[in-house]
Amino acid sequence: MASSNTIRRIYAMKDVYPISDITDGVNPIHVQVGSQTPPSNRIRSKRAALTYNHVAEKFTMPISVAAKELGVSTSTLKYRCRELGIPYWPYLKIKSLATLESPVLGFARAGSQHIIRHIREEMEAIMDNPTLKISDETKDLRYRMYELKKKMKRKATGAV
Numbered sequence: 673m674a675s676s677n678t679i680r681r682i683y684a685m686k687d688v689y690p691i692s693d694i695t696d697g698v699n700p701i702h703v704q705v706g707s708q709t710p711p712s713n714r715i716r717s718k719r720a721a722l723t724y725n726h727v728a729e730k731f732t733m734p735i736s737v738a739a740k741e742l743g744v745s746t747s748t749l750k751y752r753c754r755e756l757g758i759p760y761w762p763y764l765k766i767k768s769l770a771t772l773e774s775p776v777l778g779f780a781r782a783g784s785q786h787i788i789r790h791i792r793e794e795m796e797a798i799m800d801n802p803t804l805k806i807s808d809e810t811k812d813l814r815y816r817m818y819e820l821k822k823k824m825k826r827k828a829t830g831a832v
Contacts (some may be wrong), residue, residue, distance in 0.1 A: 677827070686791070690797065722742060722744065722756075723754050723756075724758075726742065727742075727749070727751045727752070727753060727756060727758070728799060728800075731761075731762050731763060731766060731798075731802065732763065732766055733763060734761075734763055735749060735750070735763065736760040738761075738763075739822055757803075758802050758803070759802075759803060760802075761802075762798055762799075762802035765802075766795055766798060766799070766808060767796055768806070768814070769791055769794060769795045769798070769806070769810070770795070772791060772810070772813065772814050772817060773788060773791045773792070775817050775820075775821070776788055776791070776813075776817070787813065790810070791810065791813075794806065794807060794810055
């Protein structure tokens with residue numbers, strides 16, 4: 673690719689040398705000085721075909737798997753997500769909430785149904801709007817579950 677200085681020199685020389693001298697008989701309409709060829713229409717059409725709903729269906733899987741299922745590269749999917757207003761792939765948030773739900777089900781206390789409903793509502797809200805942050809209540813619950821698992825693991829190994 674020509675540097676910007678070379679391109680400036682070529683444009684400066686167009687007054688000195690007629691375009692027919694520079695192109696040597698090539699049709700001047702097809703001469704592209706200093707411009708890049710646009711990406712292929714195939715890539716552009718696939719990217720344009722990705723709507724928010726198509727992308728949102730794949731939030732529950734890693735971005736590389738989602739890209740394969742959608743038939744585009746990971747970079748193209750990321751680029752399209754930025755165009756759609758999705759700053760980052762929400763898979764890890766959703767996975768975190770899903771892994772938090774299963775231990776709560778295991779304890780099955782009286783108040784656990786309320787907690788599970790809250791976690792599922794938060795998962796649905798993140799699926800609708802991936803820019804949402806996990807609530808402080810859920811972060812606190814996640815920390816308490818981590819501490820409880822750590823305590824149970826110590827108890828199982830006999831460490832005090």
